[in-house]
Each structure stands twice: as C-alpha cells, then as structure tokens.
Amino acid sequence: ERDLKFTQALWETSEYNENATNVVQPEFAHIALRPEDSWMANSNADRSIYRYFQWLVQEILVKHGGFDEFSDHLGEPFGIQVLPSDKKDVQYPGMSIDADEGTYDGNAEVIENLLDQAAVATEDLESYVELFHGDLATKECIEGLKRMRTIERTARNRLSFLQFVPGLFHMKMAVADAYARVHVTPVANRTEKLGVNEYLNYLRPKATAEFTSKKGPSFRSMHDTIHHVTWTDILASGAIEAQQLFKFDSLAAFKESKPKWTQLVELSEAIINNHLPGID
Template sequence: MMGIFLHSCNAPEDIIEVLARIGVSISTTSINDAITNLSKESSTALRRLGKTLTTSFAYDNVDIELKHTVPTLEKPHETLVHLTSGTFIPLDHGVVREDLDCSQELWQRSPMNADRSAVEPPINEDELLQLHPETLEHPTGLLRSGRFNAWVFRRDLIQHGPPFFRRYLKELGKPEVVEQIPVVRSSQVPAKMMDISQSTPQGNGDALADLFRQVNVGNPTEKGCNEVTDVKNYVVLVHGDLLTGERIQSFQASRRIEKTPWRRNQFIIYVMGLFHLKMACADAIWRICIFPKAARNDPSSLIAFVGILRKKETAKIESKPGFRRMHEVIEHVGVVSRLDCWKVLASKHYIVLVGQCKS
C-alpha cells in the first residue's frame, strides 16, 4: 500500500529504494508490477461493466502543468498538458437494459435527422408546471410552491433570526416531498486517463470513442470490432458540464449524415448534472439582475444589497463573480430579504396588537 501511495505521489525513485531497504515500502520493480496487475484487473472490470449496457459515462478535462517538460519544435514552451479523466457509473434504481432500448425511436424525432418522421412541438413553460400537478386542496390553502416558501421562511427565521427561535430547530423538519428518488449507495469504476483535449467537438468525440473502447462497446460490423459488445438500439447516458454538452451535440451534428447509427453517434444522450443546472441559474440571475447597467439604478436592485453585504467585492461581482461568489450572493441576499419581510410584518402585527390592548 505504501508503494502504491508513493507511486501516486510521483515520489523520486531514490526515495522509494531507500524506503524499500529499510522495510517501509516495496521496491520500484514491485510497484510497477503491482500497477500492471491493477491495470489488468481494472480493464477486466470495465469490459464486464460494458456488457451490461446499463452504465452511464461521465468525463471532464484535467489540466496539469509540467514545468520540466522537454520543449519540442511544435510546442517550444508549452508546459500545460490537457488531459481527460472519466468514470463509469452503473445505473441503479432498478434500471434494466430494456429501459434504454430506444435509440432509433429518438433518432426518428431528432432535429438532427433530416428524414425524421415526426416534429416535436416546442415545450411550453406551462407544461413544466404540470410535471407534478397539485392534487388535493391543502389545509393551509397554499399551493406546493407556497408551502415550500413558507418552510424556507421558517428555516431562515430559526437559523438566522433572533436567538429566541433556535428552540424550534428540532420542529423545523424537512421540506415537503414531491417525488423522492430513493437514496442508494452508488458505485463507479474509474476510466483510464486519456491523453485527449476535449476543448473542441472533435476532442469530445475522441474522448467518447476512447471510453467506449475501454468498456469494449461498439458496432461489430466495424473493422476490427468483432469481439465488442454490440450497442444495438440502446442509448448511453453521458454526463458532463454544459460546455461539454454543447460540444457533444456539435460533434453529433457533424456526423448526422453518416449511414449507420454507430457512426452518427445517435445513441449518445447528454444529461446535465443538477450542479451544472444550478450554475446556469446563477449565471442567468447575474446576467439579468447585475450585468446590465440599467439593472443597477434601482435602489432596491440586487447590486444595492450586494453593496451592503459585500461592499469590497461590488466591482468583482459586477464584472465576473464566478459561481461560488454569485451563489453566496443569492443565498445571503435571499436570507436577509426574507428576514426583513418578517420584521416588517411582525412590526405591523405588534402595532395592531398594542392598539387593541390600549383600546
């Protein structure tokens, strides 16, 4: 174990040999043999996982700066190496292979298909509200969104309001469950690091081809692919950031005139993560409420609250705040705004109550 750790830390060979001689670690040769055996076991596990065809792919870029790289004629001073890391995530929650047997059906409706049989109507925002329609009338008289907002008010009051309300923390509970996904212990199998830069659509295509090669999934009719697991009519879910999704779709668009589903990559279905959706929402709020100069003129604008809460960071937030800073701005401004609403409403009730007592 110590030898594997030293290898992962890129420890110098001299240090490894010294530690091996005093019995703390194993020799460099033994470490290399162990790495080779682990690689073989990993390759076998990946192929076994690929046969199930119920595995999603996830990958992202990895930038490593190698300050001691040897300059070449093509890259005389390049020290930043662009790689791609990936992982394979088995689909849980009772997903079976037949659930993914819909590649051709989706292709018939895809906008990339020039000969598609049906044109899907655009999705209206009102249709999204019907994903979880209201059922019975609630005793509070509030809709589901109103009940959630009420819970958020109580949470802020208990956690950030006057100390008196801390006593009700145990009674706060959780938000109302609409459709809960069962919590399971997920697993993943890391992919081999790929010497591929995914900064272009073609780079993403190369990364996906390498991932399919690692799990031995492909089209048996292709040259040199006789022993691969046939993807057939199944789709493969691929996860990545939003820019990765755009490049995957661009890569698929460039291949849409190919004759076979495998060469069209029509079976690849990009699925964004909830974290990236959250990033997109934070960026949208910044572009609407902060970036336009006209949005900063109102005394109750978002940037006005930022000037109170984060006075030294106003210029940074106006120009390029980044996700984490913008996320904190949204959270903190929301908390103080809700507490201020409670203060105003409580003051009005107090004034009315005092007036009734005097009368």
C-alpha cells in the first residue's frame, strides 16, 4: 500500500505542473521518489542490475558457450518482489466498453469507465496512484490528455494519479525498433566494421536481403538477430578474458581444462567489468 501512495509527490515533480521545482520524467518517477526501493540503486546488492547482467552472461556461457555441465549451478534469474506461490490472486474482469481507443476522448472514456467499475473514490486518487497498462499508442494518448488538463484542480481530472506501465511485449517492440533505427536502417552503417550486417553475413546469411530491403526486417528477425549478435559478442569477450585470466587461447581450450564453477563466475565478472558499458 505504501508503494502506491505517491500521487501528490508525482504531481509536485510532474512536467505538466507549472509550479514544479524539480521535474522528474514519469518513467523514472518511482526511482527518483523512492531511490532506496530501487533494485538498480546499489550495484553491490545481491539483486542489483549488475547481478542480473552477471546471471545473463553466465547463461550465455552455459547455453551457448559449451559449458553445459554448469546448468545446475546457473539456477533462475532473481525476481523483484515475487508473489508467494501459495497466494492466490483475485481478478475482477471488467465489462466491455464501447469507446474508440484510437482517440484522446476514447481513452479518457475508458479510464473513467474503469474507475467507475472498480468504484474508486475520487479522494483516494489524491493519494494513491493507479497502474495503467497498454501499448505505446495508449501511453501517447494518456500523456496528451495530461497536457490538456494541467489547470484542473483534482488528481482525477488531471489524471496525475495514472502511472503508465508498458507491457513487456510492447517494450520489446520499442527496443527492437530503436536498435533497427540505429544499426540497420542507416545505409552508412551497413559497411560498419563489426556492424550488424557483418554479423549477418556469418550468422544468418539468408537474412541479409531482408535487412537491406526497403521494408526492413520483421520483428521476429530483428529480435532473433539481437539475441544472436549479443551471444556472439559475449562469447568473443569471454575468449579475450579467458586468455587474460587463465592464459587459454580460446573458450574451447578453457573448457577442455575442466574449469570450476567459481572460475566461470570470475570469467563472467571480467566480461561485465571490461566489455559492458554503463556498469560501475
């Protein structure tokens, strides 16, 4: 309950509030307002983003680098505020709504209708945020509605209680699209040394025509390519670090030496520290 009680704090830092003294973009509002709750805040914590990347690198080494014997050591990635397995969630399906979600007015109608169906009190919205899911077009409409309602006095009318949370699939679509715009679409980047096209020539030669076509690659092709390029870079980085740490010429030679799990962990840490940007 405490985690959702920050509607007022959101409004005080909102870009739509002309009296705001310290504007925080909505995507980072929770981290800025409650930094002690952020799993990304402490790079040394067991559940930090560093530890997640460490698990991811280890997974790539185990599943794609030939270290299958360590599958049992790998385990599962950690969860954030995982619900207990013995707790049953209660869901209340909403009634269908006759509204055009392609318009601002239609989205406003949907929001009001859902609040009415859930019997959410207007005064509660002054304190508690409501998490709202949808695609990026829905987010654009919600932000547009907020811009139109900055002079309203209540959180309900301003929609300042709404905290938009994109669905994982839509987030992956946005990331894949951003990757394509930077690394695939620009013609000049197609001859880049160790660029995506060079990787494609070796990893997926039959897909080269799709990536250089006017239409561009499908989401699935783009998604698979991102995975394949990432695996390749991690394994190449692993070969470099295996030579630096253990004096082996390749990952295959390192594997033949029958390393211990602790050595593979050491290798993953070296890959993160020396080859991944943005990790302190």
